[in-house]
């Protein structure tokens with residue numbers, strides 16, 4: 001049995017959980033409190049971060065490494081077979097990581113200029129994605145891929161943001177909006193978080209001494 005060491009709000013953990021579910025691999029989830037990291041976790045996590053995937057006596061870290069390991073060992077494939085297409089997918093997964101970094105700043109910075117810069121950066125990246133998307137419903141058309149597993153947790157933030165503040169990130173981007181809806185409806189995506197995830201994220205946002213928190217009603 002594989003064990004996914006997790007944190008309830010972590011989008012990188014969700015990537016691994018989605019890939020595991022899409023491949024039908026049973027796993028246990030072990031949550032840690034990142035605000036008070038237990039000693040056993042500090043001992044096995046070289047960067048002090050989740051996710052970790054425990055595979056027998058080995059501990060894998062870094063979500064990209066974990067999903068590539070799953071890709072190497074478990075069917076069905078979630079990357080395209082053709083090398084150039086596969087490289088393109090990996091590159092857009094990297095954009096997904098930079099979007100998560102922008103989202104983190106939007107959530108936490110007390111500085112309005114930094115907030116505005118990252119909100120604009122998010123808009124720019126999703127605008128570029130609009131021109132990459134085809135007929136959908138997913139990044140690669142009919143086929144769910146690891147790129148989808150990376151973007152689903154990023155889109156999930158906006159389910160909470162949209163209730164609280166208008167960032168305008170997706171306005172005039174119909175393909176991105178349709179992609180977002182398709183991912184939200186996918187069972188592996190729904191099951192990647194706890195039932196009260198949205199309430200937990202909202203509570204996290206309100207706890208920040210951030211420019212965003214100051215805008216929330």
Ligand SMILES: N[C@@H](CCC(=O)N[C@@H](CS)C(=O)NCC(=O)O)C(=O)O
Pocket residue numbers: 007009010011012013034048049050051061062063064
């Ligand atoms: N590059 C890492 C990022 C993982 C990451 O940032 N995890 C956060 C939670 S979402 C974490 O564990 N933070 C704890 C810390 O930095 O102390 C990955 O892709 O796995």
